[in-house]
Amino acid sequence: MRRTRLFLPTLKETPAEAQVVSHRLMLRAGLVRQSAAGIYTWLPTGLRVLRKIAQIVREEQDRAGAQEVLMPTIQPAELWRGSGRFEDYGKEMLRITDRHDRELLYGPTAEEVITDIVANEITSYRDLPKNLYNIQWKFRDEVRPRFGVMRGREFLMKDNYSFDLDKAGAVHSYNKMFLAYLRTYARMGLQAIPMAADTGPIGGDLSHEFIILAETGESSVFCDKALLALDAPGDDIDYDVNLQDLVDQWTHYYAATDERHDQANCDVANDQLVTARGIEVGHIFYFGTKYSEPLGATVQGSGGQKITLEMGSYGIGVSRLVGAIIEASHDDNGIIWPESVAPWTVGLINLKVSDADCTATCERIYAELKAAGVATIYDDRDERAGGKFADMDLVGIPWQLTVGPRGLKDRKIEVKKRAGGEKSEVTIDALGDWIAARAAL
């Protein structure tokens, strides 16, 4: 995309309303604009990041055997009366009345909707297990929306729901998601730590929050240092086998949020215990028949008996992750996107638009990058160099190519890597190989 055409309103000044670095940078880098408290418009560059994150989430859900659906944002109150949660959920639920005086709500989560679908459509044990997910906007009327998209009122969540015949099956589904989550975050350059958690209003008896460490995190967390060095399962993971051993590699180390942490009973040595702040980027639950029972999600077993389905639910804060990744990866100059979620892989800077050679060379490189399928932002504005460099760093473009008259005399272009700031030179003749390497990513 040409910078002269792109709608990318960057800001030099730090917006006064933003308290944390990710919020400041998201406003300054032109990713979002606030529409009302906790409600945001995603501008083109921010939307590209949001979509890339959603796509990684999607790929890992699919790989683990979940199937994508799309549920509505607006749900009938009646279903929530069926589960008993309509009154319980309290003021966080945005309640709506339509023109026929029917009560509706903007979904804060979707256990009821999906359980109702399964209750109506699945009747035999042969059709199980099933795991259904969607990536959909949610609304929670948070008392204190803050930190930009990290605690919004309207936010994008991946939520899925597993349906199994018995507890062993449900725990297997839970374990799949546990491992799929680790893979998902690792692909975004994040080390997320699973922590045993309370189940809260969702209910149930097995639950983990996935937390990334960041100074601005809302929860205080405690964990064994060893967890920070564990690797997520690789591409060769086989979700059909017993996964308990893989899960145990993580759960046998101590990790707890402050609601659960008990210093007196924590046997991790002081120098091995990490005490930090964390951001919750996901939460998984196994809760048995809490929703299937009241909503009548049953099937006929192989002997004709009635089986009430065992369920779990699993959430990832897709829009929160945009902020969380920035909290984990930035410097004084701006965002440092991991390549996997960067809005553009390459930033091409034309240092002197009035110079015919510079512009012709840039146009050629830009065409080559486009042909190779490398997402490129081409700064073709007739502006001073300092502002162009600053913008590329602010927006966090992983690779920056600078074309200027001085370098061109030796047929050279400067390549800068945003992470670490390392600079090198590439000759125009060798650029084809460099582009091919970016395209392969």
Ligand code: ATP
């Ligand atoms: P929190 O404790 O942060 O309020 P939660 O326990 O209410 O989160 P869940 O119901 O488990 O959240 O939702 C799944 C995921 O959705 C969370 O792990 C988080 O990443 C994300 N999420 C929850 N509330 C918000 C919000 N207000 N804004 C953005 N993302 C959110």
Ligand code: MG
């Ligand atoms: Mg939670």
